[in-house]
Amino acid sequence: MKTVINEENRRNFVSLVESMLHDKLSKCYQCGKCSAGCPVNFEMDYTPNQIIKMTELGMEDAVLNSKTIWLCVSCNTCSTRCPKGFEVTGIMDVLREIAEKKDIISKVEKEVQVFHEVFLDNVKSNGRIFELELVGKYKLKTRRLFRDMFLAPKMFEKGKLRISGEKISGLNQIAKIFKDFE
Amino acid sequence: MKLAYYPGCSLKGTSFEYEVSLLKILEALNIEIKEIPDWNCCGASAAHSINHDLSIALPARNLAIAEKEGYESVLAPCAACSNRLKTAHYELETDDILKKKITGSIEMPYSAGMEINNMLEFLIKIAGKDKIKSMVKRPLTGLKVAAYYGCLLVRPPKIMQFDDPENPVSMDELVGLTGAESVNYSYKTECCGAINSLSKPDVVMALTGNVLYDIKKHGADIVVVACPLCHSNLDVRQREIERKYEEKIGLPVLFITELLGLSFGIDPKDLAIEGHMVTADRVLEKIKEL
Numbered sequence: 388m389k390t391v392i393n394e395e396n397r398r399n400f401v402s403l404v405e406s407m408l409h410d411k412l413s414k415c416y417q418c419g420k421c422s423a424g425c426p427v428n429f430e431m432d433y434t435p436n437q438i439i440k441m442t443e444l445g446m447e448d449a450v451l452n453s454k455t456i457w458l459c460v461s462c463n464t465c466s467t468r469c470p471k472g473f474e475v476t477g478i479m480d481v482l483r484e485i486a487e488k489k490d491i492i493s494k495v496e497k498e499v500q501v502f503h504e505v506f507l508d509n510v511k512s513n514g515r516i517f518e519l520e521l522v523g524k525y526k527l528k529t530r531r532l533f534r535d536m537f538l539a540p541k542m543f544e545k546g547k548l549r550i551s552g553e554k555i556s557g558l559n560q561i562a563k564i565f566k567d568f569e
Numbered sequence: 570m571k572l573a574y575y576p577g578c579s580l581k582g583t584s585f586e587y588e589v590s591l592l593k594i595l596e597a598l599n600i601e602i603k604e605i606p607d608w609n610c611c612g613a614s615a616a617h618s619i620n621h622d623l624s625i626a627l628p629a630r631n632l633a634i635a636e637k638e639g640y641e642s643v644l645a646p647c648a649a650c651s652n653r654l655k656t657a658h659y660e661l662e663t664d665d666i667l668k669k670k671i672t673g674s675i676e677m678p679y680s681a682g683m684e685i686n687n688m689l690e691f692l693i694k695i696a697g698k699d700k701i702k703s704m705v706k707r708p709l710t711g712l713k714v715a716a717y718y719g720c721l722l723v724r725p726p727k728i729m730q731f732d733d734p735e736n737p738v739s740m741d742e743l744v745g746l747t748g749a750e751s752v753n754y755s756y757k758t759e760c761c762g763a764i765n766s767l768s769k770p771d772v773v774m775a776l777t778g779n780v781l782y783d784i785k786k787h788g789a790d791i792v793v794v795a796c797p798l799c800h801s802n803l804d805v806r807q808r809e810i811e812r813k814y815e816e817k818i819g820l821p822v823l824f825i826t827e828l829l830g831l832s833f834g835i836d837p838k839d840l841a842i843e844g845h846m847v848t849a850d851r852v853l854e855k856i857k858e859l
């Protein structure tokens with residue numbers, strides 16, 4: 388990988404990440420304990436400790452386009468075990484949020500990103516999650532129309548899928564929250 | 570103390586069995602809880618994954634409503650919801666600038682005085698082990714149960730402040746009260762893949778498969794959980810995992826509230842056990858014969 392990093396860009400990126408994270412990247416001494424216990428490390432392109440180092444080095448494009456940030460399931464194993472108390476789970480949130488704000492659409496893990504977006508749209512329009520609508524919209528957006536569909540009949544039979552959702556009465560308050568922070 | 574109840578979306582949908590069974594056992598234990606009026610979705614993993622402020626504001630609205638209604642304690646049975654409510658509470662308590670921003674947006678004050686309990690905490694702290702034990706009319710002697718905690722009940726420990734993050738025991742203790750035997754195994758707190766169930770099913774099946782096969786290997790008859798996301802992955806995806814890895818599992822997955830209900834002598838129908846994808850018939854037969 389060719390990586391030419393401009394020092395000023397590096398500093399800006401590091402300070403953006405650190406201010407959102409409320410933690411210092413230099414705390415990490417690269418022991419690798421976070422990555423050893425990460426349940427999805429086998430699918431990642433960079434391990435969590437590599438992501439931390441790359442962020443510190445200002446490799447913005449590489450981390451924001453990595454598979455890792457979208458594969459992370461926020462299980463908090465890494466932060467719980469880190470001997471330095473570094474917010475490893477937190478950095479994944481921060482990097483995803485930066486990617487999202489920069490409109491970087493993940494090429495490799497687009498489905499995870501789309502799922503989060505569709506989920507929040509569902510909250511915005513109903514105040515609560517209506518699962519059928521959520522799954523329907525997600526499938527339309529990802530064109531994965533048939534995956535998991537075989538589960539549906541039995542789930543209906545068991546009473547797990549409601550055919551109508553409910554909206555909360557304070558939807559205007561929810562709209563305001565989204566307007567303030569989106 | 571007035572006790573508020575935050576059901577969250579899953580308990581009103583795919584995991585309705587959890588709500589049915591918890592209301593049933595709290596009725597038996599004579600504990601009254603009241604749903605927070607007009608509660609909204611806590612934003613679950615999606616909000617914190619891509620929008621931090623939203624992930625605090627959404628749960629904060631629920632906490633502020635509960636406070637306004639005079640509650641001091643909230644039960645959030647869904648592990649993900651309790652995790653998000655506790656996180657919002659923690660950040661509002663420790664970050665004044667954030668608190669100002671959030672309470673300004675929800676247009677309600679929040680004094681950050683709320684106690685938030687997950688299901689296990691609630692049962693142990695509020696109902697109490699002695700009371701639970703005294704309700705056991707049909708001890709589940711001989712039944713082998715694997716208590717699966719997953720991630721969100723115990724991690725991050727700084728915020729959850731509950732049990733041991735690497736080797737939790739609270740659910741095993743509750744299992745013990747029913748007279749059943751809790752099985753020791755390795756994957757108690759390994760992640761099931763939770764949030765990526767729909768977007769990365771292959772990864773989730775690998776993670777959930779690890780948990781289920783390990784439990785199976787250790788000879789459990791059933792698994793108990795206290796999280797609707799864990800339940801969905803372990804129960805709803807179990808048949809698919811068996812097909813993918815070509816090895817039968819056949820482990821019924823019950824909510825801890827259902828197991829307690831059975832030991833109280835409550836009819837399985839009233840606990841909605843037939844709502845699960847993996848049938849528990851064989852185990853229910855076994856219990857009947859006890």
Ligand code: SF4
Pocket residue numbers: 414415416417418419420421422436439468469470471472473475
């Ligand atoms: S466990 Fe902590 S110190 Fe070790 S590599 Fe990971 S973040 Fe760095």
Ligand code: SF4
Pocket residue numbers: 421424425426427428435458459460461462463464465466475476479
């Ligand atoms: S929180 Fe993310 S990075 Fe950390 S161990 Fe879990 S999946 Fe891996």
